[in-house]
Each structure stands twice: as C-alpha cells, then as structure tokens.
Amino acid sequence: xxxxxxxxxxxxxxxxxxxxxxxxxxxxxxxxxxxxxxxxxxxxxxxxxxxxxxxxxxxxxxxxxxxxxxxxxxxxxxxxxxxxxxxxxxxxxxxxxxxxxxxxxxxxxxxxxxxxxxxxxxxxxxxxxxxxxxxxxxxxxxxxxxxxxxxxxxxxxxxxxxxxxxxxxxxxxxxxxxxxxxxxxxxxxxxxxxxxxxxxxxxxxxxxxxxxxxxxxxxxxxxxxxxxxxxxxxxxxxxxxxxxxxxxxxxxxxxxxxxxxxxxxxxxxxxxxxxxxxxxxxxxxxxxxxxxxxxxxxxxxxxxxxxxxxxxxxxxxxxxxxxxxxxxxxxxxxxxxxxxxxxxxxxxxxxxxxxxxxxxxxxxxxxxxxxxxxxx
Amino acid sequence: xxxxxxxxxxxxxxxxxxxxxxxxxxxxxxxxxxxxxxxxxxxxxxxxxxxxxxxxxxxxxxxxxxxxxxxxxxxxxxxxxxxxxxxxxxxxxxxxxx
Numbered sequence: 001x002x003x004x005x006x007x008x009x010x011x012x013x014x015x016x017x018x019x020x021x022x023x024x025x026x027x028x029x030x031x032x033x034x035x036x037x038x039x040x041x042x043x044x045x046x047x048x049x050x051x052x053x054x055x056x057x058x059x060x061x062x063x064x065x066x067x068x069x070x071x072x073x074x075x076x077x078x079x080x081x082x083x084x085x086x087x088x089x090x091x092x093x094x095x096x097x098x099x100x101x102x103x104x105x106x107x108x109x110x111x112x113x114x115x116x117x118x119x120x121x122x123x124x125x126x127x128x129x130x131x132x133x134x135x136x137x138x139x140x141x142x143x144x145x146x147x148x149x150x151x152x153x154x155x156x157x158x159x160x161x162x163x164x165x166x167x168x169x170x171x172x173x174x175x176x177x178x179x180x181x182x183x184x185x186x187x188x189x190x191x192x193x194x195x196x197x198x199x200x201x202x203x204x205x206x207x208x209x210x211x212x213x214x215x216x217x218x219x220x221x222x223x224x225x226x227x228x229x230x231x232x233x234x235x236x237x238x239x240x241x242x243x244x245x246x247x248x249x250x251x252x253x254x255x256x257x258x259x260x261x262x263x264x265x266x267x268x269x270x271x272x273x274x275x276x277x278x279x280x281x282x283x284x285x286x287x288x289x290x291x292x293x294x295x296x297x298x299x300x301x302x303x304x305x306x307x308x309x310x311x312x313x314x315x316x317x318x319x320x321x322x323x324x325x326x327x328x329x330x331x332x333x334x335x336x337x338x339x340x341x342x343x344x345x346x347x348x349x350x351x352x353x354x355x356x357x358x359x360x361x362x363x364x365x366x367x368x369x370x371x372x373x374x375x376x
Numbered sequence: 377x378x379x380x381x382x383x384x385x386x387x388x389x390x391x392x393x394x395x396x397x398x399x400x401x402x403x404x405x406x407x408x409x410x411x412x413x414x415x416x417x418x419x420x421x422x423x424x425x426x427x428x429x430x431x432x433x434x435x436x437x438x439x440x441x442x443x444x445x446x447x448x449x450x451x452x453x454x455x456x457x458x459x460x461x462x463x464x465x466x467x468x469x470x471x472x473x474x
Contacts (some may be wrong), residue, residue, distance in 0.1 A: 243449050243470065244422040244423070244469045244470075245448075245469050245470050245471065245472045246468070246469045246470065246471045246472065248471075248472050261422065261423050262422055262423075262469045297472045297473065298472075300447075300472065300473075301472065302449060
C-alpha cells in the first residue's frame with residue numbers, strides 16, 4: 001500500500017458549516033491537504049439561519065476561559081475579515097461599533113448587573129470594559145429608543161457581520177486554497193485504519209491522517225465513533241427580517257440589528273423543540289412585540305421573511321474542543337457561536353490541529369467536564 | 377409607451393406624483409396611474425440602485441414599490457388612487473420614518 005492510498009488527505013473535516021469551514025480554511029493556511037465532508041443542501045444548517053453577531057458581553061459566566069476565548073476571537077475579527085476580503089474579494093461587512101443589551105424592567109437591570117458582576121469577578125477572568133446604562137444614557141446614543149427601555153448593558157467589543165457572506169467567503173477561500181469540498185458525503189462510519197482514519201460515506205471512502213468532527217448537531221452521533229463525546233442538543237430560535245430601510249441603527253442591540261444591506265433582523269426566542277424548524281406565529285408575534293417596545297419605529301416596517309433555526313447547544317452552553325485520548329489525531333470542535341468564534345477557529349485552533357495536538361489551555365473545553373456527577 | 381384603451385372611461389381623479397399634479401381614472405391602481413402618466417421608473421433598488429417599474433401588476437413582483445401619503449414601500453398595483461393622494465417615487469431604501 002502506498003502512502004498516497006493510506007491517506008488521501010492530511011485532515012478530513014466533517015461538516016461544512018461555519019465551524020468546519022473556518023477550521024478547514026485555517027488548516028489550508030498551514031499547508032495542510034484538507035477535505036471537507038459535508039451533507040447536501042437539506043442538512044440541518046444553523047450557519048444559514050443564524051443572527052450574525054460577533055458578541056462578547058455576558059459570555060463566560062461559569063467558564064472564565066470562554067470569556068477570554070471569545071474576547072480573543074473578537075479582537076482577531078478585523079484582521080480575519082481583512083484576510084478574507086484580500087483572498088476572495090468578499091467584504092463580510094464586519095463592524096465593531098459596540099453592542100447594547102436592552103433591559104425592559106428594573107428587575108432585568110438588576111439581574112443583568114449581577115450577572116455581569118459575577119462574570120467579571122471570576123478568578124483569572126480576562127479584563128474588558130462594559131457599562132450598565134440608564135435610559136437617558138441609552139437615549140443619548142439612540143434617541144429613538146422606546147420609553148419601556150429602563151436601561152441597557154453596553155460593551156464596546158460587541159459587533160456583527162453578514163454571516164451568509166462569511167460562509168460564502170470561507171467556501172471561496174477554501175476552493176482557492178485547494179481544499180476539496182465534498183458535498184453529499186454524509187459520514188456513516190469512521191474507522192481507525194493504518195495510523196489514520198477512513199470516513200465511510202455512501203459516495204465512497206475518504207482517508208486522512210487526522211479527522212475533525214465539526215458537524216454541529218451530528219457531532220452527537222459522530223464523536224463517539226472516535227472515542228469523543230459531543231452531547232449537543234438543538235435549541236430553536238426564530239428570526240424575523242424586515243424590508244430594507246435606510247441605515248438608522250448603528251449598534252447591534254441584543255437581539256435586534258440592522259444588516260449591512262438595510263434589513264432589520266429580530267431574533268429573541270429560545271425553545272426546546274427537537275429538530276422541528278416550523279415557524280410558530282405565536283413566537284414571532286411575541287418577539288416582534290418586544291422589539292417594538294425597544295424601538296417603536298420598527299412597527300412601521302413590513303416583515304419580508306421569518307424562519308426558525310437550531311442552535312447547537314452543549315449542556316453548559318460552552319464550546320467543546322478536544323482531541324481523542326483513545327484515537328489520537330481525531331478532534332471535535334463544536335459551539336453555538338460559529339460566527340463570533342470563526343476568527344479563533346481559523347487562526348488559533350486550526351494551527352494546533354495542523355501541528356497535531358491541542359495545548360494545555362484547551363483542557364477547560366474538554367467534554368470530560370460533563371462527566372463530573374452533579375452535587376446533591 | 378402605454379395608452380389607455382379607447383373605451384376607457386370613468387371619473388377623473390386628481391393626485392400628485394412627486395409633487396406634480398396628475399390625473400387618473402377612478403378605479404386605477406397607483407401603478408396603472410403612474411404608467412398612464414408616462415412615469416418610466418418608479419423606484420431604484422435598495423442594494424444595487426437599479427431602476428424599476430411596475431411589472432406584474434398583480435401584487436407578486438414588488439417592483440412597483442412607491443411612497444404613498446408618506447409611507448414607503450407600498451405596492452402601487454395593490455392600492456387604488458384616491459383624490460389628493462401623494463405618490464412619490466422611491467430612491468433606494470425606504471426611510472424608517474416614512
């Protein structure tokens with residue numbers, strides 16, 4: 001058996017959404033020969049349904065390493081988007097104007113204040129600025145804010161992008177770097193073979209030296225095949241998009257933001273509904289109502305589309321990055337913030353996978369944290 | 377370019393197009409009235425700025441979007457002209473205030 005037959009690729013990335021694509025893009029920059037094994041157009045694809053925030057504030061309560069990881073990605077995003085633009089000509093419209101999380105009652109203000117205080121009091125947590133603002137301070141920046149807005153938390157690190165353009169730019173970049181994108185390659189089995197891995201699909205077998213499970217919801221099925229664990233579950237979120245309007249909203253405001261092309265996205269729901277992506281009018285009415293309390297002007301706009309998509313959530317909401325102890329060379333990467341963390345996946349995680357192992361700092365993201373029995 | 381049928385009849389309705397006085401026949405849609413008044417394009421698109429004119433005339437294509445009585449993005453083919461109506465052609469994205 002020749003070397004070529006034993007391993008067609010240095011790395012096979014299972015999953016062609018934002019997480020898999022960003023990792024594959026980063027691997028290709030390290031000179032690795034990479035294949036992406038993807039499903040077809042009907043795959044459960046949160047990357048096509050997400051809200052496109054590059055969001056920092058509030059993340060990492062319970063896992064300070066996640067706060068640092070998130071901030072690091074946010075800090076790398078401008079350079080990352082510049083690299084994508086240079087390589088592909090696509091502007092993914094990254095902006096970092098700072099983000100507000102609007103609070104509609106004194107109770108919400110108190111809850112948010114305590115939450116952020118506890119987050120930032122964690123030992124060893126990364127330092128960054130945030131503020132709790134009252135109505136007047138919010139109105140100074142956005143005079144058209146609704147009277148029901150009691151206050152907001154603000155963080156200058158928050159931003160957003162056009163995530164559909166991001167996915168497209170990554171795929172064009174992958175093509176330019178010689179990555180083999182293999183659609184209709186749903187992985188049925190992964191077998192350890194001759195020091196590498198064989199991915200068995202209906203479209204044939206693909207062999208690689210290393211494998212990265214970045215398959216979102218399907219990680220739950222795939223990770224155990226290489227001695228890993230990705231206990232993710234779907235959490236449904238609805239999104240409403242309005243007609244395109246002249247720019248009026250510079251900042252992402254929690255679950256309301258205006259896109260680069262002028263549409264306003266509203267997405268403020270969290271539902272446990274299995275893999276059902278049916279749009280429920282009761283949910284869209286509720287989130288539209290809350291959005292209009294925050295920005296009364298939104299009530300004048302026509303809605304052009306609504307949809308529901310499924311977040312990929314681990315039991316604690318934090319990402320999983322891990323190399324298999326029983327099958328070295330097999331990795332899992334899964335999270336629900338595929339946009340925010342795209343810069344890290346491409347620029348910080350991929351080089352370690354290319355080098356063949358994850359350093360100590362990734363221990364905190366091991367799925368072994370779920371094996372600890374809960375205290376009574 | 378377009379002409380009314382020879383047997384078209386009806387009460388005359390006065391309205392304005394971009395502030396200029398215009399006339400329609402009772403029962404005309406705004407889109408039909410614009411065409412009858414020789415308006416070539418009624419808007420430009422919000423992203424590329426390409427010119428658009430009424431096309432399907434039955435509520436499907438959304439190419440006839442205009443500002444009617446200070447409310448933007450109205451489908452001209454789905455609204456009947458009323459006396460005194462202020463119709464404005466649209467340049468790019470609508471404003472949230474109108």
